[in-house]
Amino acid sequence: MLDVARTAQVSVATVSALINGTTRVSPALTQRIEAAISAIGYERNAIARSLKLGATNTIGLMVSDIRNPFFTDIVATIQYALNRVGYAVMVCSSDENTELQDMQIKLLLDRAVDGLIIAPAGEDVMLKDFLASVRRPMVIVDRTCEGLDVDTVTLDNRKAVLDATSYLIGLGHRRIGYIAGPLITSTGRDRLAGYRDALAAAEVPYVDELVQDGDSREAGGYRAAMQLLTQRDRPSAIFSANNLMTIGAMRAIRDAGLSCPDDISVACFDDFPWADVFRPHLTTIAQPVQAIGEYAANLLLDRLSGKADEAPRRLVIQGRLIVRESCRALARP
Amino acid sequence: MLDVARTAQVSVATVSALINGTTRVSPALTQRIEAAISAIGYERNAIARSLKLGATNTIGLMVSDIRNPFFTDIVATIQYALNRVGYAVMVCSSDENTELQDMQIKLLLDRAVDGLIIAPAGEDVMLKDFLASVRRPMVIVDRTCEGLDVDTVTLDNRKAVLDATSYLIGLGHRRIGYIAGPLITSTGRDRLAGYRDALAAAEVPYVDELVQDGDSREAGGYRAAMQLLTQRDRPSAIFSANNLMTIGAMRAIRDAGLSCPDDISVACFDDFPWADVFRPHLTTIAQPVQAIGEYAANLLLDRLSGKADEAPRRLVIQGRLIVRESCRALARP
DNA sequence: AATGCTAGTCTAAACGTTTAGAAGACGCTA
DNA sequence: TAGCGTCTTCTAAACGTTTAGACTAGCATT
Structure with missing residues (x-):
């Protein structure tokens, strides 16, 4: 100049x-x-400008697994919403690893992002303390972080799984396998709670061995499903608590030589864009991903434009059960 | 301080x-x-530091559609590879829109990124001139940008489609529909060229109406497939030139009341992680996505660490045809 | 003629680091 | 004691902007 x-x-x-x-x-x-x-x-020179103005017009976005289509969609929507108003987005993926997560958030903060949107991988105490010490606008998405007083947008996971499980029970299923996400995440806990709610409401006994940890990854879903399928009294239905685990579970069903829905019914969390065209046509819980992303972006923008000191807002969105053809009605014995 | x-x-x-x-x-x-x-x-204060040091340790990554699983994977690998060595990644998606693309790249440059990795949406003259004027390390990925002298890493698209089409011809197919990506992209052109190569090699005549534009999106794939399926002399096989269009095509086949592979064979570009578990089990061309991402990241890192003036390198990777069950052999008439 | 206003331009101080080179302290050697 | 390293610390100048406030010239008003 x-x-x-x-x-x-x-x-x-x-x-x-x-x-x-x-x-x-x-x-x-x-x-x-x-x-x-x-x-x-x-x-x-943008750096000199930022130095003087004290803002980078950049926000950091950290998701727990960018390859998970749900998060991909979140990233895409948020990125779009923020770009539109002149913000760039720095993206990180923790791959469900809490150590990596800490590093990534530090990486973002070290780039002097103006704000943060985070879908936390877990809830170790470290993260909570760490985030509490971050003095920048922040919104937590998808999963909550107990005791952290910031804006959040989450799905009503408990209700959604309650609905899906009740649907299975309504079809006559009593032994319903459940492939769980990590219980250190709020989604993991809430979804499992929904499952138990449904059992309790229908007075179906809760059986410990029917709940298997799927680690929220495809391989974990495979292992968990295999565990369920090889039990002496095989469940007649399986609910899988996220999209990646569902793929693994379906692979296990195939490898076990079983067919869905003839031998086993399957319902799952998260919809797939191709769910109605590839077989079996899965019965799923669809999350309004776009809305979630938009809300998160808007909450952050509000904070960024001055409303820094207002009380944190907690948005809870409802999911939607999409019934397709992967669950069959059980004849009464 | x-x-x-x-x-x-x-x-x-x-x-x-x-x-x-x-x-x-x-x-x-x-x-x-x-x-x-x-x-x-x-x-x-990272900004002041960057100002003094003249580097942000941030690179810009622009893909043409972040929701396309291929690009998601690219983003994830590149992000991971660069994070490992201390770079943050700023991600943009042009949504196959060349205007938006220009804006996004400006957005990135305006954040003073140290380097750029770009999967261009199209090849308008604007973009080429614009990129040529950018005096920062840069690598182009997936698609090439004619006449731009920078590092690139691409797939041998022509060869891959040649193989797939030859496979279909080997099964006895003669009328093979082709759902094309935009011809303003190098991938669009190269893949179509591979299709024509295969026809020519087998002395199967090229028929204009068998090639339909699918716009590289799901909706386009649906339209293109419908066009093919409703022709008086319906093709016996369809090749779809990318993953999103394939989903659209399969939906069209379903809506037309046809079944794959009984009524129509399908092969396509890009593999799906679930291709071997949901039916029909698609025959696909798999790209070594991880390798592509790693190469791109490494090329950029090389430039960033001084080798700025060396001649541009052009890496070409081979795809792999994965034969599953979506194509059936035609009985000789 | 003095005053005030307006529009356009400039000076100079920030923003928060890094770093070359100066300076000081200390101990060792001749 | 003078000279010379070595080790540690400091001073001060960058890096490239933005912006408050000063200044000037021209013109209208009193």
Whole structure:
């Protein structure tokens, strides 16, 4: 900018004023400055600008697994919503690993992001303390972080799984296997609670061995499903608590030589864009992903534009059970 | 930092030296400074640091559609590879829109990223000129950008589609529908060329109406497939040039009341993690996505660490045809 | 003629680091 | 004692912007 100013024989203040449109600049100087800018090929240094203005117009987004289509969608929506208003988005994925997660958040903070949107991988005490010490606007998405007083947007997981499980019970299923996500996440706990709610409401006894940990990954889903399928009294239905585990479970069903829904019924959390075209057509709980992303982005933008001190808002969205063809009604014995 | 220095009664230079470990600092001062740091809760200002050092340790990554599982995977691998060595990644998605793409790249450059990895949406002249004027390390991935002298890593698209189409011809198919990606992309052109190569090699005539534009999105794939399926002399096989269009095509086949592979064979570009478990089990061309991402990251890191002036490198990776059950052999008439 | 207003431009101080080179303290050698 | 390293610490100048406030010139008003 100094070069431009010298070439145009004006002060840097005038150049700055012209570039930012903060003050009127006379036609004569405007012309000289513009000539100088294109002659030199000047580009404003964004770092110096950020330093002076104290904002980077960048926000950090951390999800627990960017390859999980649910989070991909979240990332895409948030990125779009924020880009539209001039924010760039720095993305990290913790791969469900709490150590990596800490590093990633530090990486983001070290880039001086103006705000943070986080879908936490777990809830270790470290993270909570750490996030509590971060003095920047922040919203937590998908999973909650107990005792952290920030804006959140989550699904009513308990209710959604209650509905799905009740649907299975309504079809006559009594032994319903459950493939669980990590119980250190709020989603893991809430979804399991929904399952138990449904059993309790129908007075179906809760059986410990019917609940298997699927680690929220495909491999875990496979293991958990195999465990369920090889039990002496095999469950007649399985509920899988997220999309990736569902893929694993379906692979296990295939490898076990079983067929869905003839041999076993399956319902699961998270919808797939292809669920109605590839067989079996899965019965799923769909999350309004776009809405979740939009809400999260808006909550953060609100904080960013001054409403920093208001009480935290907690948005809870409802899921939707989509009944397809992967669950069959059981004949009464 | 000034506060810390004052509290510890040393100069800022000493504080800086201690934090960065650039010079030995005596135990006495070390202790005083560390005490001051934790008393004040000091965090180094990354922007000022970047300004002084002239680097943000951030790279920009722009893909044409982040929701496309192929690009999601690319993003995840690149992000992981770069994080590992201390770079943060700023992600943008152009949604196959060349205007949006220009904006996004400007957004990235305006955040002073140290380098760029780009999967271009199209090849408008604008973009080429624009990228040519960007004086920062850059690598182009997946699609090429004719006449732009930068590092690239791409798949041997032509060969891959040649193989797949030849496979269909080998099964006895003669009327093979082709759902094409946008011809303004190099992948769109190369893949179509592979299709024509295969036809030519087998002396099967090329029929214009068998090639339909699918726009590389699901909806486009649906439209294109419908067009093919409703022709008076319906093709016996369809090749779909990317994953999203394949979903659309399968939906069209279902809506047309047809069954794959009984009524129509399908092969496609891009593998799905669930391709071997949901029916029909699709025959696909798998791209070594991880490798592509790693290569791209490494090319950029090489540039970033000084090798700025070497001749551009162009990596071409081979795809792999995975034969499953979505194509049936045609009985000779 | 003195005063005030307006529009355009400039000066200079920030923003919070890094770092070259100066300076001081100390001990060792001649 | 003078000279010379070595080790530690400091001073001060960058890095490239933004912006408050000063200044000037021109013009209208009193």
